[in-house]
Amino acid sequence: MKPEATPQGIVAGSIPLFAGHPSRELLPVDDLQRIISAGWAGRGVGRYLNYGDEQGDSQLIDFLVERFNRNETLGISRENLMIIGGSTGGVGMITQQLTRPGDAVLVDAPSYRDALHIFRDHRLEICPVPIDDDGLVVSDLARMLRRLAAAGKAPRFYYVVPNFQNPSGITMSRERRGAVIELSREYGFAIVEDDVYNDIRFGGPLPPSFYELAGGENVLRLGSFSKTLAPGLRIGWLIASAERVRRFVDSGMLRMGGGANPFSAAVVADYCRSDAWEGHVEWLRGQYRRRRDVALAALDASMPAGVDWTRPAGGYFIWLRLPQSVGVDELEARAQARNVYFASGKGFFVDPVAGAHHLRLSFSFLPRVELQAGIEILGGLIAQITA
Numbered sequence: 001m002k003p004e005a006t007p008q009g010i011v012a013g014s015i016p017l018f019a020g021h022p023s024r025e026l027l028p029v030d031d032l033q034r035i036i037s038a039g040w041a042g043r044g045v046g047r048y049l050n051y052g053d054e055q056g057d058s059q060l061i062d063f064l065v066e067r068f069n070r071n072e073t074l075g076i077s078r079e080n081l082m083i084i085g086g087s088t089g090g091v092g093m094i095t096q097q098l099t100r101p102g103d104a105v106l107v108d109a110p111s112y113r114d115a116l117h118i119f120r121d122h123r124l125e126i127c128p129v130p131i132d133d134d135g136l137v138v139s140d141l142a143r144m145l146r147r148l149a150a151a152g153k154a155p156r157f158y159y160v161v162p163n164f165q166n167p168s169g170i171t172m173s174r175e176r177r178g179a180v181i182e183l184s185r186e187y188g189f190a191i192v193e194d195d196v197y198n199d200i201r202f203g204g205p206l207p208p209s210f211y212e213l214a215g216g217e218n219v220l221r222l223g224s225f226s227k228t229l230a231p232g233l234r235i236g237w238l239i240a241s242a243e244r245v246r247r248f249v250d251s252g253m254l255r256m257g258g259g260a261n262p263f264s265a266a267v268v269a270d271y272c273r274s275d276a277w278e279g280h281v282e283w284l285r286g287q288y289r290r291r292r293d294v295a296l297a298a299l300d301a302s303m304p305a306g307v308d309w310t311r312p313a314g315g316y317f318i319w320l321r322l323p324q325s326v327g328v329d330e331l332e333a334r335a336q337a338r339n340v341y342f343a344s345g346k347g348f349f350v351d352p353v354a355g356a357h358h359l360r361l362s363f364s365f366l367p368r369v370e371l372q373a374g375i376e377i378l379g380g381l382i383a384q385i386t387a
């Protein structure tokens with residue numbers, strides 16, 4: 001009999017090293033309960049249960065604008081920011097408005113699996129460009145752009161997860177960001193910057209965002225409360241030029257629906273305005289950093305020679321490259337027989353064959369003991385296959 005699976009696809013009793021979301025104890029349940037109860041008692045009912053403004057909850061917009069201007073000297077105003085149904089809702093909205101079927105878009109290789117899924121849904125030509133430890137390889141991007149131009153094509157946008165990328169954990173360097181912006185100006189494509197891991201950083205400051213480096217020109221920057229509060233709230237934000245924000249806000253979807261998830265947005269606004277969020281983010285960083293350290297120590301201790309992996313300074317993920325003699329399909333089958341589940345590298349490439357020797361491990365979900373145990377089992381299985 002097939003073992004029971006939870007809504008996130010987690011098989012009961014298994015070690016889900018693939019699960020890229022927070023575990024139960026990392027969600028601020030009591031604080032949210034308190035905020036919601038107080039909200040009901042105050043001006044909540046109208047605000048919580050009715051249609052909202054098309055641009056999103058105005059208190060949340062004000063909070064985020066002030067935070068970005070304080071922390072990043074971004075110099076934005078409320079016309080530059082709108083509330084969206086999670087970063088995913090933003091990627092869908094942008095793709096719908098900026099592309100037609102058959103248009104080309106640029107992505108990293110590997111790139112975030114679910115963004116690739118959205119681009120496939122829209123029947124786009126997805127053009128992958130390799131990354132290395134500093135992010136996108138600019139010479140390969142230039143080659144891809146020349147090739148597309150020779151075929152009479154201009155990509156509509158470049159989709160990038162600039163910080164602690166999903167799946168690799170890699171952060172793109174400032175120099176590379178600058179070089180990509182120059183090429184975007186030369187070839188006229190937009191940059192869609194999906195920055196959901198920005199706040200989950202364990203070390204020093206990050207390079208400036210594409211949005212900041214480009215002075216806001218032709219960059220659409222997405223963020224989310226999924227990684228720093230709770231993914232079930234489905235609340236994120238988009239920062240872009242005032243004209244672009246106006247066009248998105250004027251879409252039929254937002255006009256009819258009264259803004260993105262008004263109930264959740266009002267709860268998030270109340271939570272943030274209670275000053276609870278910054279402390280929670282700081283606490284989360286410590287929790288995730290410890291899990292990252294446990295995972296890296298377990299990899300150091302149990303992986304046989306020939307396996308390489310990234311050492312992310314934030315985010316949720318570690319990316320492994322297996323020796324050529326170890327196929328990810330065989331490892332996956334053997335791991336599942338031992339009740340260990342990881343994300344195969346194949347889903348993160350436009351051509352799955354490119355990921356046939358890669359896999360993604362997540363350290364966001366599992367407590368220390370299971371994280372260690374799962375990685376030890378994987379190390380043992382790889383050693384068996386290579387023996």
Ligand SMILES: Cc1ncc(COP(=O)(O)O)c(C=O)c1O
Nearest residue numbers: 086087088112161166224226236
């Ligand atoms: C790069 C990236 N973008 C977006 C998301 C989803 O964000 P949201 O829950 O805000 O839709 C994830 C979650 O795994 C992600 O890794």
